[in-house]
Amino acid sequence: MNNEKPRIGVFKYSCCAGCEFQLIYFQEFVLETLGAVKINYCRMLQSGGIEEGPFDVALVEGAITEQWQADQVKKIRAVSKYVIPIGSCAVCGGVPAIKNTAEEFEAEQRVYSDLSAIHSVKAYPIDQYVKVDGYIKGCPMGVRDLTELVISLLLGKKPDFLEFCVCVECKLKNNICVLVAYDEPCMGPVVNAGCGALCPSHNRACYGCWGPMKDANAKALADRFEKMRLSRREIIGRFTEFGQPQTEWKPGQF
């Protein structure tokens, strides 16, 4: 590995910008990190910057909901060594993809009377359009995986991102299972870990903001919800709040 500082580009598409703020919330490490890497492009943090790259790592937040974003993310791919989607919108569609559950332009029509300037397409994650090199999951993205990325980059190693479900973290915390013990419709069994089982630790069922875990058994959980007398509409709701486009959760979307 050479001694040049890794060059970072941060790009935002359709989202709340919370993941960029999470970079700032990264407070205990932010000063060291800013010293160890070179942020060549991040519109929210600095004027100017080199949008054209090249980048060692492009961090991309937000879902793709317009054609120009898809075109641009392809250009970013071409000039970046690694492309990492950050946060649920970029990783699995997130909240903006809820609109995919309705007919095309149904949600749009409820908001604008003049649709002539609206060029919105279905909301998809970044990997729908380009190859990616890993995911920093979470809504907002998780600090543990972000730290893992920065360290891996500096050491020149492959990042070891968390790939197991929320239940594992819940068990490690010795929480009482809110699904089994209290009949709460907890998404934990099908959701990727990283939050530290935040909701169950606060007496509440996980609502899935980290998005799908790979190989999730969504069918079994949806059946369980049905036995708990959740209506079909409520079950679909739980499986479409974060991760509507993802195949892992399709069995819960009927």
Place this chain on the structure above:
Amino acid sequence: MNYGKEIQIDYLARVEGEASITVALDDQPDIKLKIFEPPRFFEGFLVGRKFDEVGDIVSRICGICPVSHMTTAILAVEQAMGIKVSDQTKILRKIMTISEIVASHLIHLYMLAMPDYYGLGGVVEMRDRFAKEIVRLMQMKEVINGLTGLIGGRALHPVTHLPGGFTAVPSMEKFADILKQLKQIKPKAAEVVKDISRFSVPDFHSDSEYVAIDNENEYAVDEGNIVSTQGLNISVRDYLDIFEEAEASYAFAKKSTIKGRSSFMVGALARLNNKFDKLGPETKSLAKEIEFVVPNDNPFYNNLAQSLEVFDGINRCIELIESNKFEDEDINVAISPGQAGAATEAPRGLLYHWYKIDRKGFVEQANIVSPTAHNFLNIEKDLKKLVEQNKDKDRNQMCLLCEQLVRAYDPCFSCSVH
């Protein structure tokens, strides 16, 4: 004028979200704040969602003021469904709301606005020259985000807050611990006010109406009437009769106006112009020390107003924690149909949410008007005046002035479009 007929600032930096400014300089300058932040259609896809998901979903409108959207939506849903909450819940909401205002102001002041005043590109370049200030900012942010996160489970997109109350309440030991930290950062907050008072602010006067939420008992953030410096005083229930939104051909955000009147300003400066007397005594003497007086009609002073709210907000959080006891509570919610709106003071000003809930508890209709939609027309009005007054400036100076003005309003384009 020694430049062409038009200036264009593409993709404004150091603001939340995406917008550009175009200025056509004919006899009458024509200003357009082109907000190209892609719409996500929250009001569209909220339809059909369950009432208790609304807070979690709308917090994702904005990564800098998630608590505001979540709280305002929950207040509206509770009113629509006739859900009552405890006094403790109201106090916890207030603390969360104020702590978020403080955190948001800190980010805006140091990371987004300050580089302008020292000719720097951003906070990365500030690291060497302003190391002391940046370290102070980080320390303060850690404590104040810690407070939001203590109550909310996490500071960004909290998880404990639902219609009816909080799923978990921190122990008194944890409150005692954060109280100690708040007291430690209080003197630092006074330093923030002094830092910001050193900005050299352009001489500019805007003839604007200032709108804020006000009540008799406190520096209101979530309860009270909507008032203005030009005599408006209405119940939040009447909001939709008084305010109206119009679509703009060149922006995805809508423009809000007061019917029969015109544009207005919301945010920290608008709040101070309406209720300066309700700030704490220490904040008032600090304001006196830096010679800040109201009414103040220079939007560039919004930064200084924010810094005073940082100090006042930390004090209020201390008072609210010291004067209350907190314990776990049950949440009791019965589903019942209805419709209602609610308003709060988000960091950037007046925020309004309205929902219609059906008999099974699903959203039938939603309406959200953000602070930046409230400010949109006023920003353009002020830009126009600024350009007219500075026609002799060269292109770079003019661009910087325009950007500085827009940033002083602390716009949030993600919120404005949503």
